[in-house]
Amino acid sequence: MMRNHAIRGRRRYLNVVNIGALIIVVLTTAPLYWMATASFKGTGEISADPPTLFPHHPTTGNYADAFGGNSLGRYFLNSVLVSVVSTVVVLALAFFAGYALARLPMRGRGPIMVSLLMISVFPCIAVVTPLYLLERSAGMLNSYQGLIVPYVAFNLPFSIWILRNYLLGVPRALEEAATVDGxxxxxxxxxxxxxxxxxxxxxxxxxxxxxxxxxxLMALTFNSEDAFRTVPVGMALFTSQYTVPYGTIFAGAMAATVPIAILVLVFRRSVISGMTSGAVKG
Structure with missing residues (x-):
């Protein structure tokens, strides 16, 4: 009897968990679904009351407007260049810094790690004005390096933290064996x-x-020329004083989401492994 009662209790618990998970999934995916469907709707259908769940008259005109008349393609190239270069530089520096913190004997390791964590959560808006003045004096405004340098500086501390914690789990015996082999x-x-x-x-x-x-914020502050604008800034300028092209904005937002979604899906297992490793090692 007690066993049956325990089984029923466990089933009720699992049902509650599943229902809660389903609600969370619906709440998180509903905005994405609305964005995806609205990007293929005309202006009248987007503002229809009641709203339509599916495009009655699908159109790709919003994407044509985004990549044609609004130069979203140029903004995409700028974002890809800045993001890829920043990521490569951050990973190269963070790997060696994380290895040094994980393996080499040094004093003040604890304060260094605390400082890295504090810097990684430091708000960008607190330093954007002095950074603007520095970049203006260095002639780096309206350039790719004007974004790459601060992006590397802001993302490097957290990357060092991740890699240091991950490298702590790599057995030292492997290094010792390689050293023995010369x-x-x-x-x-x-x-x-x-x-x-x-x-x-x-x-x-x-x-x-x-x-x-x-x-x-930094992309908007440091680059005022259209040739160097990135996707978030370019999309913010889609609106004008009298019009808000919702269809074009939805199409741009959907196109901007795709690269991140693909990146996460492709590397999801490695990301989960890296995150859990960093969570259990100090």
């Missing part, structure tokens, strides 16, 4: 440690790419 320290790091650190690198890379792809 490998130099640099050869050991590049040939032995680097391949094993791929999940951590993927995790840091996804976070960095996503953060730089979606960043708005």
């Amino acid at each position: 490998a130099s320290p640099l050869r050991t790091v590049v040939s032995v440690i680097l391949p094993l650190a791929r999940p951590g690198l993927f995790t840091a890379g996804v976070f960095t790419f996503t953060a730089t792809w979606a960043e708005f």
